Amino acid sequence: AQSVTQLDSQVPVFEEAPVELRCNYSSSVSVYLFWYVQYPNQGLQLLLKYLSGSTLVKGINGFEAEFNKSQTSFHLRKPSVHISDTAEYFCAVSEQSYKYIFGTGTRLKVLA
Amino acid sequence: GAGVSQSPRYKVAKRGQDVALRCDPISGHVSLFWYQQALGQGPEFLTYFQNEAQLDKSGLPSDRFFAERPEGSVSTLKIQRTQQEDSAVYLCASSLGGEAQYFGPGTRLLVL
Numbered sequence: 708a709q710s711v712t713q714l715d716s717q718v719p720v721f722e723e724a725p726v727e728l729r730c731n732y733s734s735s736v737s738v739y740l741f742w743y744v745q746y747p748n749q750g751l752q753l754l755l756k757y758l759s760g761s762t763l764v765k766g767i768n769g770f771e772a773e774f775n776k777s778q779t780s781f782h783l784r785k786p787s788v789h790i791s792d793t794a795e796y797f798c799a800v801s802e803q804s805y806k807y808i809f810g811t812g813t814r815l816k817v818l819a
Numbered sequence: 820g821a822g823v824s825q826s827p828r829y830k831v832a833k834r835g836q837d838v839a840l841r842c843d844p845i846s847g848h849v850s851l852f853w854y855q856q857a858l859g860q861g862p863e864f865l866t867y868f869q870n871e872a873q874l875d876k877s878g879l880p881s882d883r884f885f886a887e888r889p890e891g892s893v894s895t896l897k898i899q900r901t902q903q904e905d906s907a908v909y910l911c912a913s914s915l916g917g918e919a920q921y922f923g924p925g926t927r928l929l930v931l
Contacts, residue, residue: 711861739918741919743922748924748927749924749925750823750825750910750923750924751910751912751922753919753920753921756918756919758918797862799861805850805852805867805875806867806875807852807862807864807920808864809862809863810861812859812861
């Protein structure tokens, strides 16, 4: 069965520093991969998605992620974070179907 | 354009009370999903509609949970005889095809 692991429950980082949020998945078939951001008391906003093609995916707000099939990873990166990036980030996988499996989330805290 | 909307945003119910949560998907989106998000967790799949047909309800936790989408647009998630363990955020998402799901702001349900 497919699963998603976000090992870091919380990541503190200083403003303007780079950040990487880790996501690993398990699946025996081809997958679609997603990163969503959730601000307090709001729903999930799509940051970026990998469906096929280039393994480096660029999303909104300066975020990017790289699909690594051999390591079954889809880590999210941003070269310079802002205070406004403070939020919860969720990685999700689907086996090219409608059903998404989400990780437990990583809380990014950007410090001034 | 308008995104997914949900109402009410907050609901407090007494244990044993019935509740109904509404979702208005993005216009033209044929697929609609309901998720349950417990505190500190990622969303968990509840059910999936394609137009008015409920194609998957495998995630509904008990027969007290019921969802419908009678005209293929607005959907209602109903929970009968609410229990304290039903307290969570209920998220609705819609999609045009199989590529990405777009989420509403959620309904935060608190059962006392």
